Structure formats: C-alpha cells, structure tokens
Amino acid sequence: MSELKRPKRGLFVTGTDTGVGKTYVAALIARALVADGHRVGVYKPVASGCWREGDQLYSDDADALWAAAGNPGEPDRVCPQRFEEPLAPHLAARAEGKQVDESLLREGLEYWGDQCDVIIVEGAGGLMSPVSEEDYVADLAFEFGYPLVVVSPNVLGVINQTLQTLITAATFRDGIHVAGVVLNNMSESSRLSEDPSVQTNRRELELRCVPPVLGEVYWDTDQFESDVNWWDLAQEPAR
Numbered sequence: 001m002s003e004l005k006r007p008k009r010g011l012f013v014t015g016t017d018t019g020v021g022k023t024y025v026a027a028l029i030a031r032a033l034v035a036d037g038h039r040v041g042v043y044k045p046v047a048s049g050c051w052r053e054g055d056q057l058y059s060d061d062a063d064a065l066w067a068a069a070g071n072p073g074e075p076d077r078v079c080p081q082r083f084e085e086p087l088a089p090h091l092a093a094r095a096e097g098k099q100v101d102e103s104l105l106r107e108g109l110e111y112w113g114d115q116c117d118v119i120i121v122e123g124a125g126g127l128m129s130p131v132s133e134e135d136y137v138a139d140l141a142f143e144f145g146y147p148l149v150v151v152s153p154n155v156l157g158v159i160n161q162t163l164q165t166l167i168t169a170a171t172f173r174d175g176i177h178v179a180g181v182v183l184n185n186m187s188e189s190s191r192l193s194e195d196p197s198v199q200t201n202r203r204e205l206e207l208r209c210v211p212p213v214l215g216e217v218y219w220d221t222d223q224f225e226s227d228v229n230w231w232d233l234a235q236e237p238a239r
Contacts, residue, residue: 004106005113007041009234010146011120011179014137016161018125020153021184023061025217026122027068029149029230032223033118036231040069041116044079045105045140046124046131048093049086057082065122073115080108088130100132105140118234121146127168127176138172145237147179149214152205154185156197159204166209179233180214181205187219 013026026042033040042065050057062079066072081104083092093100112119121144123129123137131137141148148169152162162181169176183202206213214233215224 004110006109006144006237007112007116007119008236009118009231010144010237011118011149011230011234012123012141012144012146013120013149013151014123014127014141014165015151016126016153016158016165018129020151021186021217022122022151023064025149025151025182025184026120027064028217028222028224030065030068030120032228033120033230033234034068034070038231039072039115039117041072041112041119042066042069042078042122043109043112043119044122044124045108046081046083046089046100047079048083048089048091048124050082050084052084057084061122065120069120073111077108077111080104089124090130090132102132102135105131105135106143109144118231119146127165127172138168138176141169141176142173143239145239147177147233147235149179149233150181150211152181152183154183154198154201154216156195158183158197158201159208162205163208166211177235177238178211179235180212181209182214182224183216185217185219 015022030040044062047059050059059079066078085092085095090100127138129137152158169178215226
C-alpha cells in the first residue's frame, strides 16, 4: 500500500457484525465532515447483496455513502466491485462465475487520493469477515492504515461483541488503531425496549473499552447525540 496515492486523512468504519448500521453511521460521519467544509470521499471496496437493473448492479450502501458525501467523484468508484448474491463477497462472486479482484480492493482507494481531504471507508461485515479468497476486512483496515470506528448495536450481547472486535483489532498483525466506538440504536422502540441492557450498555462499554465510546446514534436521526470532532479523529495512514 505504501506506493499507492491514498487520501491523507481517513477513517475506516467497521462493525461488530453485519447489519449493525455501519452505512448509516458512516453516512452521518461523511455528512458531518461535509457540513464542516471538508471535501469528503467515500469508499466501499466490495459489496454483495446488490440489486440489478438491466446489466447494472447497484449497491444501496454505496449510493447512501455517495449521497451523504455530496456526490463526489464518479459513483462507480465508490464501490468498484459489486455482486448480487447476499453472501460473503468471495462466495457471491463465485456464484457469478467470477472472483474478487484482490488488487482492486486496494487500488480502488487510489482514485480518491486527490479527490478529497478525508476518506470514509466502510468495510463489509465485521473485521474477520472474508472479502476475498485470501483477505479479511481486517487486512484492508490494517493496510489502509486509517483509525477504526467500531459500530456496535445497542442490544443484548453488545458488550461481548464489542470487546471481541477490539481484541481482534489490537492483535491482528501489528494491530489496528481504534478511534472509538459508536453505539447505534437500530429501531424506533430500542430505547423503550423490554431488554434492560439497552439502558446500561453504553455505561458498561465506557467502563470496559480502552478506546472511547465516541457517541450514540438514536433511531432515525440525522446527527450524533453529542458533538464529535471527526476531522481530528481522521488521522494520516499509519503505514
């Protein structure tokens, strides 16, 4: 990766699992940075579960990120590899008789090198989700070198899931720096849930996580419940 022309600042958004609201949170971050006057790029190296219209495949996640960033660059560069089946990307590609291009996973970031001041990268699933025959999301996060933002759903079990993700980040290869955790309320009734953990999860995470809990996202909101300086968190690549 050192020879590639990467954006000078960035964040890599991952989650404790698939379906935890990574795209929603990544879009909020992008929107906040745009509102502060920054040129924001968005990159999702690969997506599966895309929908087809004629000969074209579209990723709702990629479209949401692109819109949140103010439609920068060419839309196809947001997510250059898209597959239809709702499977891990390498399996979705195999179902189409194709293979994930491992070089493009990395080189696709180069396009954004002079297109933006800061890049928001969104992974697929969690850190140990496969994205190719050989690569995990964690491989890309490590090689891109941007700090991680871990999206955690405010549900029973999130403490274990979040701590496992943080342990993975700390021990994968030489370690991946984590900027912090965002707690995501994923349904309208989540804060009124009969699950009592919803009321205590944030405090427990704040007590047990070394990286900070950066904030919380409530259902159907267009901002974080507290101000976060995403520009300062978006550091230069570690490698």
